[in-house]
Structure formats: structure tokens, C-alpha cells
Amino acid sequence: MSTRQEILQSLSSILSALLGDDSISLDMGTRREDVPGWDSFNYVNFIVGVETEFGVKFTVADVESFPNVGAVVEKIEQITAGAAGRKR
Amino acid sequence: MAAIAGHQLGFLDLIQLDRAIVRTGSETSAGLARVKIALIGSSTLDHLVAPIRVAALRNRLLADMHLGGYGQYRQEVLNPHSSLHEFVPQFVVISIAAKHVLGSVPIGTSPAEAEALARDAVDALRILWRTLRDRHSATVLQQTFLNVEPPLFGNFDRQVPASPTSLVARLNDTLAAAAREEGVLLVDVARRSQLDGLDAWYDVTRWLQAKQEIAPRVAPLFGELVARTVAARLGMARKCLVLDLDNTLWGGVIGDDGLEGIVLGQGSASGEAHLQLQHYARALSERGVLLAVCSKNETTTAESAFQNHPEMALRRSDFASFVANWNDKADNLRKIAKDLNIGLDSLVFVDDNPAERARIREALPMVAVPEMPQDPAHYVRVLAEAGYFEAAAFTNEDLGRAGQYAANAEREALREQYDSLEDFLRNLEMAAISGAFESGDLPRIAQLINKTNQFNTTTKRYSLEEVKTLMSSPENITLQFRLLDRLGDNGLVSTMIILPVGNGVFEIDNWVMSCRVFGRDLEYEAMNTAVDAVRERGGRQLKAAYIPTAKNAVIKDLFPRLGFEPDAMTDAGGATRWQLAIDAYERRRTQIRRKDAA
Numbered sequence: 215m216s217t218r219q220e221i222l223q224s225l226s227s228i229l230s231a232l233l234g235d236d237s238i239s240l241d242m243g244t245r246r247e248d249v250p251g252w253d254s255f256n257y258v259n260f261i262v263g264v265e266t267e268f269g270v271k272f273t274v275a276d277v278e279s280f281p282n283v284g285a286v287v288e289k290i291e292q293i294t295a296g297a298a299g300r301k302r
Numbered sequence: 303m304a305a306i307a308g309h310q311l312g313f314l315d316l317i318q319l320d321r322a323i324v325r326t327g328s329e330t331s332a333g334l335a336r337v338k339i340a341l342i343g344s345s346t347l348d349h350l351v352a353p354i355r356v357a358a359l360r361n362r363l364l365a366d367m368h369l370g371g372y373g374q375y376r377q378e379v380l381n382p383h384s385s386l387h388e389f390v391p392q393f394v395v396i397s398i399a400a401k402h403v404l405g406s407v408p409i410g411t412s413p414a415e416a417e418a419l420a421r422d423a424v425d426a427l428r429i430l431w432r433t434l435r436d437r438h439s440a441t442v443l444q445q446t447f448l449n450v451e452p453p454l455f456g457n458f459d460r461q462v463p464a465s466p467t468s469l470v471a472r473l474n475d476t477l478a479a480a481a482r483e484e485g486v487l488l489v490d491v492a493r494r495s496q497l498d499g500l501d502a503w504y505d506v507t508r509w510l511q512a513k514q515e516i517a518p519r520v521a522p523l524f525g526e527l528v529a530r531t532v533a534a535r536l537g538m539a540r541k542c543l544v545l546d547l548d549n550t551l552w553g554g555v556i557g558d559d560g561l562e563g564i565v566l567g568q569g570s571a572s573g574e575a576h577l578q579l580q581h582y583a584r585a586l587s588e589r590g591v592l593l594a595v596c597s598k599n600e601t602t603t604a605e606s607a608f609q610n611h612p613e614m615a616l617r618r619s620d621f622a623s624f625v626a627n628w629n630d631k632a633d634n635l636r637k638i639a640k641d642l643n644i645g646l647d648s649l650v651f652v653d654d655n656p657a658e659r660a661r662i663r664e665a666l667p668m669v670a671v672p673e674m675p676q677d678p679a680h681y682v683r684v685l686a687e688a689g690y691f692e693a694a695a696f697t698n699e700d701l702g703r704a705g706q707y708a709a710n711a712e713r714e715a716l717r718e719q720y721d722s723l724e725d726f727l728r729n730l731e732m733a734a735i736s737g738a739f740e741s742g743d744l745p746r747i748a749q750l751i752n753k754t755n756q757f758n759t760t761t762k763r764y765s766l767e768e769v770k771t772l773m774s775s776p777e778n779i780t781l782q783f784r785l786l787d788r789l790g791d792n793g794l795v796s797t798m799i800i801l802p803v804g805n806g807v808f809e810i811d812n813w814v815m816s817c818r819v820f821g822r823d824l825e826y827e828a829m830n831t832a833v834d835a836v837r838e839r840g841g842r843q844l845k846a847a848y849i850p851t852a853k854n855a856v857i858k859d860l861f862p863r864l865g866f867e868p869d870a871m872t873d874a875g876g877a878t879r880w881q882l883a884i885d886a887y888e889r890r891r892t893q894i895r896r897k898d899a900a
Contacts, residue, residue, distance in 0.1 A: 228314060231314045231317060231318050232314070232317055234318070234321050254512070255348050255349070258349070258508070258511060258512045258514070258518070259313075259317065259349065259518070261511075262313060262508075262518040262519070263313060263314055266312070266313055266314075266519075271507070272507070273507070274507055274510050274511060277507065277511050278511070
């Protein structure tokens with residue numbers, strides 16, 4: 215399982231690819247409005263990119279209410295921990 | 303970048319590649335046809351723009367895109383000052399949710415009412431289609447409707463006329479019939495979603511979150527379906543399927559295993575798999591795709607398999623070109639293209655051997671080389687879904703094509719029997735039937751104008767509707783030529799459009815001729831006919847232009863050959879302009895007899 219730092223790095227590189235900006239570095243507190251160009255179109259793309267990258271599927275409630283990047287990270291941790299738990 | 307676009311791309315790769323395309327658009331454009339595509343509809347479509355652009359590049363097109371506003375498609379088409387009209391699209395993709403056109407339908411609705419609903423919904427679309435056609439001569443690509451609604455009864459849904467299953471099926475049937483009448487092409491996501499599953503195409507989370515009816519995960523595929531259809535409409539679909547023999551059309555190696563040793567046909571699962579490919583190739587040939595063989599074998603060994611193996615579904619005569627030798631396959635593909643008088647970029651090369659595929663991809667990147675799976679059971683699926691032979695029309699010419707190429711092989715053999723070309727032509731007993739465009743021939747006329755790349759003086763493309771409009775003014779001259787000979791009917795093989803420019807001057811706006819009849823002097827006969835038609839209308843001068851493309855060098859000297867003089871007006875783009883004084887025209891005698899239209 216990825217560490218929190220690794221997840222953050224993945225999310226940063228997904229958003230960098232979407233926005234064409236290599237300088238993006240997300241942390242747990244980053245909100246959408248903190249990143250120029252992270253509009254609703256790129257938010258949907260971001261969610262799709264994250265779902266593809268981590269092999270997870272967020273609920274409608276999730277995608278509606280992520281207050282910041284940290285909430286996304288925690289959700290990924292929660293889903294992948296659950297999946298790992300089931301595998302055992 | 304076109305090479306990168308040829309690979310299967312992940313979602314993020316695609317977005318990054320798209321950014322590169324947009325950034326370097328004009329530099330990338332060398333050798334690519336530029337095309338303007340608008341995307342409008344009822345749902346969120348933003349995420350489909352990049353995939354269409356990337357897929358266009360894979361299909362050798364550089365797409366300039368316009369995206370309509372969410373749900374604004376009707377206003378955008380009907381308001382003459384909308385940004386859609388300012389964009390002046392050549393293609394308009396319309397993507398509409400079934401729910402959007404149907405609204406909520408009471409479940410007790412009668413079959414007659416359901417039929418009327420579907421008809422009204424499609425009639426509303428026809429108005430949009432016609433507006434786009436009349437205003438911009440744009441080709442409309444209408445997406446078929448997805449049925450995203452859950453069943454109401456289950457298995458019984460199909461028996462209830464107002465169930466979502468029944469309504470969407472009826473809607474799609476009505477749509478297809480209307481599209482055929484109006485010259486509209488379909489982007490058939492309904493068919494494709496049956497293959498991939500509705501869950502792949504429609505993601506309810508994305509619908510609820512962003513009103514995307516087409517799921518982002520299949521956006522690359524959606525783009526591909528659009529780009530293929532656009533390319534087909536522009537005459538860029540592939541024309542010839544080139545097949546390897548050993549371990550492709552049959553299992554085993556005939557040179558080693560012998561005729562009895564190869565695996566083909568009933569009684570073995572592998573044998574049936576190879577037979578399925580033969581049946582599919584045969585079906586393609588019947589719809590007008592040319593077949594060819596490119597195999598490392600002795601010619602006699604290879605040919606005998608087709609003559610003597612009892613399970614063989616294909617016959618030697620099904621192949622328009624048959625090359626079996628030990629030469630490099632790249633050289634052989636060049637030979638096949640030359641034999642058939644088509645471009646290398648019209649070929650699809652199917653070979654089980656990865657080394658041969660790699661060789662062709664490296665030597666001839668313009669040839670399509672599908673990555674064949676290990677298991678021959680999947681050959682047909684891979685070939686069929688790759689979409690190489692998309693069509694924008696299906697005509698009687700297509701149905702007869704295989705036979706015409708077979709007759710061409712006979713003509714070639716005949717040519718070798720005669721010492722001089724003139725003797726050969728005389729013995730062909732050719733006859734031309736010419737006249738103004740006939741409305742019954744319109745589909746073939748439009749197809750010929752849009753698919754002909756070599757003998758095409760201006761490469762101006764006309765939709766069927768534009769041709770109809772041209773025909774309706776009596777001052778325009780339209781000519782069609784059908785060529786017969788003693789080996790058969792070559793079909794409608796040449797068209798010419800001549801427009802008046804005033805003061806007794808006429809200009810050849812477009813002249814095309816099928817490569818099947820090159821070398822028969824039909825161009826001289828056609829010019830004789832054209833000059834007569836101009837003279838009949840009191841014309842004194844005929845102008846013409848040759849606009850060079852990557853493919854039409856074969857007619858570079860056409861107009862001087864026909865007696866035209868250079869026109870004073872020159873052109874910076876490499877085009878040459880010509881004029882002919884009608885009274886000075888010297889008729890050229892040919893071996894083609896004139897025959898009146900029946």
C-alpha cells in the first residue's frame with residue numbers, strides 16, 4: 215500500500231498532466247480554488263484520473279463533497295485498506 | 303505525434319498528447335488533411351473534444367474543434383449568428399440523450415403513439431440536419447441513442463411499446479432510416495455499447511456528477527468512432543485487405559505440411575477459426591473491399607491450395623492481386639498497391655507473424671497493420687472492430703467491384719497478347735455511355751467524387767446534397783461516364799462538373815476518373831463530350847485548373863495533353879490554370895464508341 219506521501223505525489227502528477235503544469239505540488243490542505251485552472255471540468259478529469267490510477271470508485275457523495283486534497287487521500291486510504299482487508 | 307496517437311492511450315496520456323497537438327497544430331499538419339469538426343448536443347461533451355482530436359490524428363486528420371454549449375444544440379443550429387455558424391463546420395457531431403428527446407412517456411402509450419413520438423423526435427432532428435447542410439454543406443454525424451434506463455418489467459420490456467427498451471430501439475430504427483434519406487452518417491454508440499457493455503459507456507456517477515452521458519473511460523473510443531466516420535466520408539477509408547496465408551488464412555505451413563497437412567475447416571476448432579477469417583474476408587469482398595495475398599511461398603503451391611483444398615472458402619479468383627514469393631513483404635505490398643492502382647495507405651496488412659508486421663510498420667508506416675492476437679479465434683473480431691473499412695455509402699458499384707477487378711486481370715492478360723496498345727484497345731470493344739448526372743446514380747456520383755484521389759483535378763468534395771443542388775440549375779453542365787467493354791461493365795467511372803463563369807466562359811470545377819480505367823483514352827472521349835456540351839450552350843472558352851495533392855501527380859500534364867493552353871492567371875499554391883478556345887479544339891479519335899444512354 216502506498217504511503218500518504220506517495221499518494222500525494224501521484225495526485226500531484228495527475229493534476230500536473232491535466233493542467234500541463236509541472237510545478238503543481240498538492241498537500242493535504244490544498245483546495246481547488248488554490249490551484250489556478252482547476253475548474254469543474256478538470257475536477258471531473260481529476261476524479262477520473264485518480265479512479266483509474268488507484269483502481270477505486272468514489273461514490274456520488276464523495277465526489278460532491280471533497281473539501282480538499284486531504285479528503286481525497288483519506289478516501290483512497292480507506293478504500294484500499296478495505297480492499298486489502300477483504301483480500302486477507 | 304501521429305505515431306504516438308496510433309497507440310492505445312490512457313486517459314492522461316491522451317490529454318497530454320492533445321495539448322501537444324493544439325500547441326504545435328500548424329507544424330504537425332504536414333501531409334495531414336485539415337478538418338473542422340463541431341460537437342454539439344444535450345449533455346456535457348467537453349471531455350470528448352480532446353479524444354476526437356487525438357483520434358483524428360490517428361486517422362491522418364488534423365481536427366480544428368468547436369464545442370457547443372451544454373444543451374444548446376438547437377439554438378446553435380437555428381440561430382444564424384451563433385458561434386457554431388461562425389466556426390463554419392465541415393462536420394457536426396450531434397450527441398443527444400434519448401431522455402432529452404422523448405421526455406417522460408406514459409407507460410400506457412399505444413404502439414401508434416409510440417411510433418409517432420419517435421417520428422416527431424427524429425423529424426425535429428431532420429430540421430437541424432437540413433439547416434447545417436444548406437448553410438455550410440456540413441456533413442452531420444448523428445450519435446445513435448443509448449438506452450441508459452433500467453428495465454421496468456424485465457424480460458417483458460420489449461413487448462411494451464412505451465418501455466424505455468422499446469422506445470429507444472424504435473428511436474434508433476427511425477433515426478437510421480431518416481439518416482439514410484438525408485445523407486447523414488451515424489456514430490453508432492448503441493451498437494458499440496452492446497459489445498463493451500452499457501456500464502462501460504454510461505457511468506451513472508459521471509452522469510449525476512457532471513451530466514456526462516458518454517463515460518470518460520470510453521471517450522477515446524468515442525473519438526475513434528467519430529474520426530473513422532469523418533475519414534471515411536473524406537474518402538480516406540482503406541480499400542484493400544492484404545492477407546498472409548500460412549497460419550493466417552489456414553493453420554500450418556503449406557510448403558512444409560502439404561495440402562493435406564494444413565489446418566482448415568470443419569472438424570478442428572483451429573481449422574474453423576481460420577475458416578471464419580476466410581468467410582469474413584469473403585463478406586468484405588462482397589461489400590466492395592479488395593482482397594490480396596502477400597505470402598512467402600511458391601506461387602504454384604499457394605495457388606493450388608485455393609484450387610484443391612476442399613474446405614477453402616476463398617477462391618483464387620476472389621483476390622484482385624496474388625503475390626506469393628520469397629521477396630521482402632514491403633516490396634510485395636508496393637507491388638500490390640501498384641497492380642491495383644491504389645495508394646499504400648489504402649492497404650490493411652494481416653499477418654500472424656510479428657516480425658513481418660514489424661517490418662511493414664517500419665518500412666511502410668502508411669499501411670495499416672493490426673496487431674493480430676495469438677489465438678486465430680479472435681482474428682475476425684480484431685480486424686472487424688479496427689474500423690479500417692468504414693463506409694459513407696454503399697452502392698451497386700461496391701457490389702460489383704470484386705468482379706470488375708477480376709475482369710481487369712483478364713484485360714491485363716489480354717493486353718499482353720497484343721503488340722500495340724492501340725490493337726489492345728481496339729479489341730476491347732469499348733463503349734462509353736455519357737450524359738448529365740442521373741438522379742438514380744447520385745449515390746455513386748457522390749462516392750466517386752469523394753473517394754477519388756488520383757485522377758481528381760481539383761479535389762473539391764461535394765456531398766450528395768450539393769451535387770443535387772448543382773444539377774438543379776440548367777446552366778451548370780454535369781457529365782457522367784460509364785465505360786463498357788467486351789469483358790463487362792466497368793460501371794460509372796468518371797464525372798465532370800462544369801460551371802459557367804459568364805461571357806461564354808465555362809470552367810471545369812471538378813473532374814474525377816476511377817483508376818480502374820486509366821490508360822483507355824477515356825479522358826479524350828470525355829473531353830470530346832465536354833466540349834460538345836459547352837458549345838451547345840454557346841460557350842467559347844473552357845477553363846480548368848489542376849490543383850496538386852500528394853496523390854494526383856498522375857494527371858499533372860492532363861490539360862496540356864488535351865490541348866489546353868496555360869492561362870495567364872497563375873497560382874502561388876502550385877496549382878496550374880488552363881484554358882481552351884472551343885473553336886480551336888481538335889477532337890482526338892479514340893477506340894471508344896459513343897453509346898446513348900438507355
